[in-house]
Amino acid sequence: MAGILFVGSEMAGHLLSDMTELPVTYTGTIQDVEKCRDLVIADNYKTVIFDLKQFRDDFHVIASEIKKMSMATQAQFVFFFIGGSKKTNIVVALVEEGFHCFVLNSLNGPAKDELQLCLAGYATVEDIAHEEPIETIAEHSDNSVGKQIVIAIGGCCDRIGTTTQALQLVKYLQFMGHRACYIQYNHSGYDFVGRTKDILQLEDVDNDIGRVTFANVDMYAAPEHIAEIKAMGYEYLVYDFGHDFSVTEWLEKDIRILVCGSSPYELDSYSDFVRRGSQSYASNIIYNNNVHYIFSFVPEADMDDIKELMEAAGDHTYFSAYTPDAFTLNAANNPVYAAITEAKNVTIPQKKRGFLGLFSGGKGVNK
Incomplete structure (x- = not known):
């Protein structure tokens, strides 16, 4: 991993100077918490430390934005709030979101x-009792249960990377503040969810509905429980169809993605895919702008040729960056997923409170 990212000035993070042998990167002062997002996921950091005193946003916004960042990375999050109380709104809100590593003294x-x-992974602030409930991201979502969007990801051939794209898409949607899950829906015989559970010896599982959770991603290996899964309030259901799937069923989903490659074998497999079924299927896939194409491992020099090859579908053809860890969001792919999903960044409306609001145990000082 790439060491420690300190979101704040080097002066604010001076305690780190003799506390770790890991390299430390300082962002400098950032007053708008949203401006941290791309920096936090830009590299595979082991630990990300936030100086909370620099932010000018409402504490609800700070907590919800940082929660979204944590869903996109496996880094440990630590918070500097030197001289602050653990009963301060911002600390309570972050604890509510599941964070417990704070430096307050x-x-x-x-x-x-x-x-x-904190650096050793121990909590310094446990759960805090409070009278007033903290608002959650879900209460401000632009999607609700009953308006779920189903995304189908299929591959033109085997081992083309549908699972990586599906997991990255879930991480991106979480990063944007939405509830999303991964559903294994292929006929290859390879149980990715089950193997992940066994290899990593995961304990966060629900065998009744086939759920396994890792790196904040809920994964389901039992699509026969889809009615129960839909009832859990996910805004997006991301289906991993693999490479052996029904084109008809794939086309029925709200957003359809085909993962392709540029090698001769992969291009030939893509042509075979187009020829599947009736001519109407091929016409729908190629010309009606109803399908998005993600090409993996394409040299930059070949991208224009690929788009030309895709003819009318060129405007819906995208190129994925190298992503070695499917469970850590690769920010380089964010523009691809933004164009495909058009998912909005869900942010709780700010109340325009000032800096002193961070230090108040109550409502803060209105400006």
Whole structure:
């Protein structure tokens, strides 16, 4: 992993100077929490530390945006709020979102002790009882249960990367503030979800409905429970069709993606796919702008040729960046998923509170 990212100035993060041997990258002061998003997922950081005092956003916005960032990366999140109380709104809101590593003490010695615990993965702030409920992202979503969007990802041939694209798409949608899940829906005989559970010895499972959760991604290996899955409130259901699937069923989904490649074998497989079924299927796939195409491992020099080859579908043809870890969002692919899904970034409306609102245990100071 790439070491530590400190979201804030080097002065604010001075405690780190002799606390770790890992390389530390400082972003400099950032007042708008949304401007941190791409920086946090730009590299495979082991730990991301946020200086909360620099932000000028409402505490609800800070907490929800940071939660979305955490869904897109496997980094550990730590929070500097030197001199602050654990009962402050921003700390309570972050604890509500499942974060527990905070450096609060204003004295260097105790603060370093807290930081050492955080870097070792230990909680320094446990659950906090509070009277007023904190708003959640789901309450402000632009999608609701009953308006679920189903995305179908199929491949033109085997081992083309449908699973990676499906997982990356789930991570992207989470990054944008939406609830999304992965559904294994292929006939290859390879149980990706089950193998992931066994290899990683995962314990966050629900065998009754075939759910396995890893890196904040809910994965389902039992599509026969789709009615129960839909009832759980996901806004997006991302189906991994693999390469052996019914074109008719694939075309029935709301958003259809075909993963392709540029090698002679992969291009030939793509041609075979187009010829499947009746001519009307081929016409629908190629000319009606109803399908999106993601090409993997294409040299930049060949991209224009590929788009020309795709003819009328060229405007719906995209190129995926190299993604070695499917469970960590590769920000280079964000423009691709943004164009395909048109998913909005779900942000809780700001109340235009000022800096002092972060330090208030109540409603804060209105500006």
